[in-house]
Amino acid sequence: xxxxxxxxxxxxxxxxxxxxxxxxxxxxxxxxxxxxxxxxxxxxxxxxxxxxxxxxxxxxxxxxxxxxxxxxxxxxxxxxxxxxxxxxxxxxxxxxxxxxxxxxxxxxxxxxxxxxxxxxxxxxxxxxxxxxxxxxxxxxxxxxxxxxxxxxxxxxxxxxxxxxxxxxxxxxxxxxxxxxxxxxxxxxxxxxxxxxxxxxxxxxxxxxxxxxxxxxxxxxxxxxxxxxxxxxxxxxxxxxxxxxxxxxxxxxxxxxxxxxxxxxx
Amino acid sequence: xxxxxxxxxxxxxxxxxxxxxxxxxxxxxxxxxxxxxxxxxxxxxxxxxxxxxxxxxxxxxxxxxxxxxxxxxxxxxxxxxxxxxxxxxxxxxxxxxxxxxxxxxxxxxxxxxxxxxxxxxxxxxxxxxxxxxxxxxxxxxxxxxxxxxxxxxxxxxxxxxxxxxxxxxxxxxxxxxxxxxxxxxxxxxxxxxxxxxxxxxxxxxxxxxxxxxxxxxxxxxxxxxxxxxxxxxxxxxxxxxxxxxxxxxxxxxxxxxxxxxxxx
Numbered sequence: 094x095x096x097x098x099x100x101x102x103x104x105x106x107x108x109x110x111x112x113x114x115x116x117x118x119x120x121x122x123x124x125x126x127x128x129x130x131x132x133x134x135x136x137x138x139x140x141x142x143x144x145x146x147x148x149x150x151x152x153x154x155x156x157x158x159x160x161x162x163x164x165x166x167x168x169x170x171x172x173x174x175x176x177x178x179x180x181x182x183x184x185x186x187x188x189x190x191x192x193x194x195x196x197x198x199x200x201x202x203x204x205x206x207x208x209x210x211x212x213x214x215x216x217x218x219x220x221x222x223x224x225x226x227x228x229x230x231x232x233x234x235x236x237x238x239x240x241x242x243x244x245x246x247x248x249x250x251x252x253x254x255x256x257x258x259x260x261x262x263x264x265x266x267x268x269x270x271x272x273x274x275x276x277x278x279x280x281x282x283x284x285x286x287x288x289x290x291x292x293x294x295x296x297x298x299x300x301x302x303x304x305x306x307x308x309x310x311x312x313x314x315x316x317x318x319x320x321x322x323x324x325x326x327x328x329x330x331x332x333x334x335x336x337x338x339x340x341x342x343x344x345x346x347x348x349x350x351x352x353x354x355x356x357x358x
Numbered sequence: 359x360x361x362x363x364x365x366x367x368x369x370x371x372x373x374x375x376x377x378x379x380x381x382x383x384x385x386x387x388x389x390x391x392x393x394x395x396x397x398x399x400x401x402x403x404x405x406x407x408x409x410x411x412x413x414x415x416x417x418x419x420x421x422x423x424x425x426x427x428x429x430x431x432x433x434x435x436x437x438x439x440x441x442x443x444x445x446x447x448x449x450x451x452x453x454x455x456x457x458x459x460x461x462x463x464x465x466x467x468x469x470x471x472x473x474x475x476x477x478x479x480x481x482x483x484x485x486x487x488x489x490x491x492x493x494x495x496x497x498x499x500x501x502x503x504x505x506x507x508x509x510x511x512x513x514x515x516x517x518x519x520x521x522x523x524x525x526x527x528x529x530x531x532x533x534x535x536x537x538x539x540x541x542x543x544x545x546x547x548x549x550x551x552x553x554x555x556x557x558x559x560x561x562x563x564x565x566x567x568x569x570x571x572x573x574x575x576x577x578x579x580x581x582x583x584x585x586x587x588x589x590x591x592x593x594x595x596x597x598x599x600x601x602x603x604x605x606x607x608x609x610x611x612x613x614x615x616x617x618x619x620x621x622x
Binding site: 125140145281 | 383390391395398401534535536538539542547549553556557558559562
């Protein structure tokens with residue numbers, strides 16, 4: 094346990110260095126992250142100018158599109174395919190024999206890459222916010238920011254654990270790409286990445302309110318933009334999903350490692 | 359020469375179909391994923407149409423579905439033929455694999471754009487066609503033959519214009535060591551093409567019909583199919599293709615000069 098923090102710090106440092114060597118890649122990646130919300134912003138503001146009447150205030154919608162790239166990056170996870178490959182090729186073995194949790198390098202990679210991406214993404218989002226500053230309304234109350242940070246941390250953890258769970262399927266299946274693709278598409282729709290959930294008809298909103306993907310993107314944004322659907326029940330369900338996902342991961346991982354047959358095992 | 363190119367391309371198709379038949383599960387998954395993708399792309403268009411149906415220009419759900427249907431047809435063609443090649447370009451430049459195309463006895467740029475084919479993506483053509491028919495049926499519109507010809511001509515221009523834009527964006531791989539994320543940017547910009555013209559103000563409209571010609575893929579073809587005047591969009595689109603063609607030819611020469619290849 095005493096070596097855990099130094100090991101984690103060393104792994105984060107290593108991944109920071111690797112990420113910083115691919116600076117152009119990171120910049121292009123973040124440009125790719127802000128492009129979809131910019132297109133949505135152009136479409137929605139154009140439609141509103143032509144008389145469209147969205148079910149939420151326009152300012153709230155604009156604030157959503159300005160912040161969505163940032164929240165999406167903070168809560169994103171790209172671990173599943175790397176973990177699946179490590180399980181398939183035996184690369185996981187070197188982490189199973191080391192005196193630290195085998196998932197620690199994946200977590201360190203997630204944290205380090207996000208730190209670099211954040212530095213690049215912040216100015217891009219700031220420029221976007223400046224361009225539509227009349228319609229961007231960020232919360233002023235410290236309590237709202239604290240709540241948003243809490244929701245963001247929980248969302249990032251939930252997204253990471255769900256991603257690791259998908260990657261862990263490689264203990265049982267040779268190829269998890271298909272599952273990953275289907276879950277990815279479902280997540281895009283149900284998390285609010287394709288269209289803000291607050292724009293859906295009210296009965297659809299109610300139907301998708303408590304599903305886990307909403308808490309990986311839409312919920313922290315709803316807290317930040319002051320949407321109405323952030324009641325105590327939402328917080329409880331988010332915590333419950335995170336707890337269930339962590340419990341499931343512990344179970345799947347212990348069973349999976351027992352089943353693991355790497356080269357040389 | 360053109361017959362030789364045609365024979366070569368038919369051989370590429372035969373090989374691609376044989377490969378798809380060999381990896382059947384993967385092919386089915388790609389086809390299912392493509393269909394789900396179409397379903398997902400309908401959601402924002404329909405949500406927007408619902409809130410904007412009282413707006414000017416008679417914009418309603420059927421127009422939104424028509425544009426998504428035409429967009430699906432155009433992008434199915436792009437993702438079947440052009441996409442598999444441009445998505446590999448970054449790695450081909452980095453590893454020197456491009457050498458294998460440059461030494462073949464066919465125009466290298468053509469080989470670069472058409473070598474790989476992904477037939478499973480073409481399943482979206484059926485969905486796109488069904489969406490167009492359903493949208494026209496819901497709107498109680500029967501387009502005349504000239505409207506259909508104008509729409510098809512505009513779509514062809516749009517596909518060529520977008521291909522040229524995509525090729526030039528992908529050529530950034532010659533200038534940057536790892537330009538793969540450019541494909542995400544191109545993909546996100548293309549999404550603008552699935553909305554009706556009424557969703558855009560003047561400046562974005564100009565940008566998305568000239569510099570980033572996403573609206574030529576489906577938005578303007580839909581306008582022509584619904585009886586819009588064809589001369590302006592067709593001439594404008596042809597000018598965009600001409601400018602894009604010249605830019606691509608110059609960019610290709612410059613990029614080749616910069617290319618180091620695997621053996622140099």
